[in-house]
Amino acid sequence: MDLAERAPIYAWLARLLVCEIDAEAWRQLGTARDVLVQLEPALADELAGQLTPSRCEDLAEEFARLFLLPNGVSPFASSWIAENQASESIRDEISMMVGQGLLALGHQAVHREPWGRLPQDHVAVLLDLVASAQLSNDATANEIAGHLDQQLLGAWLLAFGSALAQSSREPLYRALGQLTVELHTVSPQ
């Protein structure tokens, strides 16, 4: 899939990975119900209904376990990408590109509750930046998006998704992880 096709899904994923699943996120999940149920059939019944308070708590706990505490699945590119002395420094590019990328796109980073000022290499920041660059009606922005997608995400998103698919105790996050993997490995037809 080319970036134009993936971009809306990136934006959607960013929303689901930046903070806990709430009512709005649940509605967004419903949009992708077909795909998610294919990945995790156990989600079929659940996604058909509302998000109950107790499930909300369970998912919040899993979100914290996965992304906010040690022993989870680190949502930061710096955990996944090897620094290298000899070759391009991906980490340097990340900070430079996120900082300058926003500038070049005419954006500024916002600190929003409840996630505050996210580290620049957070998966949601990168997904969101690439998506909004791609979805803007500007050829230069699109070009930037393509470059960021290759450099920022290409190096690690698959590994992250794979780890999420394997480690999560919640079918929902397993499905999101698997979706991330398959988004990049889907065959053409």
Place this chain on the structure above:
Amino acid sequence: MSDPTRYAPRPAPYEAVGKRAPLAPDRPGFLVDLRRCIGCHACSVACKTVHEVELGSFPLRVRWLPDPGGDTYSFVPVFSESLCTDDAESLAVGMEPACARACPTDALVFGDFAAAGSLLGLAELESDIRRLAGPDATDLKQEVVYRALPEWVGAKLNQGAALDPKDEDPIYEQR
């Protein structure tokens, strides 16, 4: 009483940037004064931090080598020929490499071996200046000379800056 002007601080780095010409030594290199090295690792950690070097890779590594037949250590910073870049980013703004800036005791000095009359320019003429060479050590940075280097160090080096299962830094227990 005392002279209150005795301590004159050297210029802060923020004052230097933009005002100094780039350092462009013809023969850049390091003089390591082992009389002053205390094995503190300020140099290697500064290097790995600013260059974002991955774990397990060492452009510069401070070895703690037990004195043969003795009861203490000799500290020997070892540079990698393949990984050390002389910190071009610092030289470009007229500052010596980050490792040399980080050394608290002036044990690590950067300069130009080709600059006659300079510290490094004169160094090779001095009797207690030697290069480090070890039969097993490869990838030793060429343009590094040591003052007060014990004779036995080369033989103890194994691979130098690189990690080695035969490493003889018992203090650090690499393996």
Place this chain on the structure above:
Amino acid sequence: MTDNDQSRKSILRRDFLRLSATLAGATAAGSLLSCAATEPSSPAARDQLLEQVRSTRLNYSRARAVPTICFGCTTHCGVIGWVEDGRVKLIEGNPLDPNSQGTICSKANGLISATEYPERLLYPMRRVGPRGSGRWKRISWDEALGEIADRLRPLRENGTPERFVFQYGRDKTKGFSKRFTDAFGTPNRLNRRSICSSSRRAPLMSFYGRDFEWESQDVENTQYVLNFGGNPMEAYQGGMFMRKRLMDAKVDRGAKLVTFEVRPTATASVSDEYFAVNPASDGAIALAMAHVIVREGLEDRDFWDRWSTWDFAEMSAHVASFTPEWAESESGIPAATIERLAKEFGAAAPACCTMSNRGSAKHYNGMQADRAIRMLDVLVGNVGKPGGFCLSTLRGWNNRYGQDGLPVLSQPAPKPASPSPWKPGTRQFETLAPEIQERVRNFPQMWQDKYFGELATPSEYPLSWHWYSMRVGQLVYPYIKEGRHKVDLYMSYTLGAAYGMPEANLAREVLADESLIPFHVAIDINYGEQASLADIVLPDATALERWDAHSNNNYGLRPYTGIRQPLVEPLGEARPAQIIWRDLARLIGGGMEQHFDFEDLEDYYREWYKNLPIDWETFKRDGIWYDDKRPLDYELYDRAVLPEHLVGAETDPDTGVLYQTKGGKRKAVGIMQDGRAVQGFPTPTRRIAVYDPIFPLAADHVGLSLDDGNASPIPTYHKVPEHKNLGVDDYILTTFKWNVHTQGRSAYWKHAAEIVHTNHAMMAPETAVRLGVVTGDEIDITTYRPKGVAYRANESDPVGTVRNRVRIIPGMHPRVIAQAHHAGHWEHGVVARGGDTAPSGGSSGMAANTPGRDELSRQIWWSKERGGTGGGVAINHVYPINAAPLVGGQSWFDNVCTVSRVDAV
């Protein structure tokens, strides 16, 4: 692979396209995490981005160089951070700092590691399972602070504020946390000074007064240093200032450094002479040296008579029995060597000095050992002299001793009043056990005036709070367990007690017990062992993200001040602790809020520093200020009494001490010397209290026998009780700190962890032979209770056993086994655990061979699965709580142990 793999089909492209189209229609809302700037970016900026495919490293021309204060250890050197694209990319020294003079150590750049650590705490969290189960969810700041305030408010309203117990491990807010606890009304702002340096501060304050709780050896000009167990080249608070100065003195001027140690440290390695001495024998060596100095007539008699409170003849008679031969039998150092070193030291005077921190002090006999060592400087008269044992004015400028002419820097008004002491008759006093009441009733007035209950001011250890509140931190959990104080809410701040206290298992037991600790709030940067036992965890901003006032001891003899300022904004929802306490105070209300009436923290500090003779912007630009015209703090005691202190002053004809009465209080302000009114020392006698009656006084009040060496008014030597009659299979288990680490909180700094990540049991070659072990063998080390007057002393059951691996280190004392702390974590993330993703507290990590393991985990080349040594072993459960009498300093280095080889099954 999940069980669902059979039924799950791979997603087809058309499914994704359909999803994409649906979402594209829905996502008109725009970016989640950024928004259009008010000014559009220039085409040039966009072009620049496209061009910069290969980025270089830190670009010094683009970056900003911002000074701040390091937080890698307690020395707090002035540093400069290079900030680019919202990140700090390098830290180096600030040349304006007169202590460190632009030097740093490896820990400075560890702050970057800590700030960017992927597993760092970024959000307030509340536990959702049982305490300690490792189950959490994120909550908002409003929710977190609201709940904490709701629990604290009733304590204040009901008049039981002391049930709010606050304990810190590292608090450099310079009084801000005290502002909060004072405003709340609790005296229980507890610390951990006693597991650190209290038994080396007490001797200094006994000699020289509270204002001189730390010294500044003038190593820049010295010719001779006698180092008793200090390690300034690696780990020594304030030691940064010594590194270049002392190495220059040695290399350029031939100054001599002699080190007494039990293991080959970096300092020992650069010393001219290194002696492995019997543990806890430093005092014997010092007294024998005093003996030699007196015998050889090398003392500065004039200085001694002028300044010491101890009669020279009496002192001579006392040291006469501490012969070098006797000291040889105690220490293992040949008598002839002791003689020679003493003579060399005396001959170099006054450009000579002793050093001790803290190999000599953290023993049962350590306080007296340090008094004996300090006495050597008084004896040869090097105190305050160039090259000698100097004393600079106290940190924090408030017109204290030696601070005339320095601008007063104090917290903005209105400062809350401190809580009132627990006098007999008060409600709090009545909560004390009868025997405690009895003891406190018999205290002298000066102690009754500052007694605040057993946690803050343990009555059995009056010298832990006599000079100032050093307290006895390692007894807090035992006391809570024994019911000596009722806790309602316990707040930890940068505290690693659950990992690092002696008998940390007891700390964990108490922390896990909701009947003892009904509610636990932990404020910290990283999720460590302490946070894992909390109910609410609050993320603190790191040192690179915060403001702090800065003052420190003036190791360069030049009073200075500095400012810690944020280089970057806090990540996630981390907040500086000052903001946390401010917001809590406002929520608690009841008058607390008036002391926290500021919005921008910078305004608060600008007000704090308003008396500086430079403007705020200049101060922020430089990071450091000092008066470069001010003479260095040599011989402060010889300076004239200030004119304002002479007004109405009277001289005591017997002692020569000048007293001034102000506001009804009579205060000593100086002393007559040769007809001159000079300041003298800030002690009651204005002299150096080599003879100090405070020790027998304290002993008398707590029922300590006057035969115990700790009760002696004069420096003396007494053997550590459990070291008498050591069996041939008994060893002394000690611990130590590395140069690249700081306590237990640096284990996740990846570059530090890469260098030191484990803590094998180090022993001498001959010890290994005796035990029948080689490097790499497993051993069990079992420790035993102390035998003096101490917590659970003389119990026969072992304290505990730790299984560790042997590392043979030539140069170790043959009786000593040494294990570093810093390592052996089971929290703090994968770097601190040496790559081990084993479950902690119930949460499960990924199996080692999971393909999904992240790169950070994989890069940990020292992990066990990659054939390395891993992250070390937890050791603190075998170090017994061992508070030395009167001062309560933890005797970390006395532990008797036995060792047995673990045979492979």
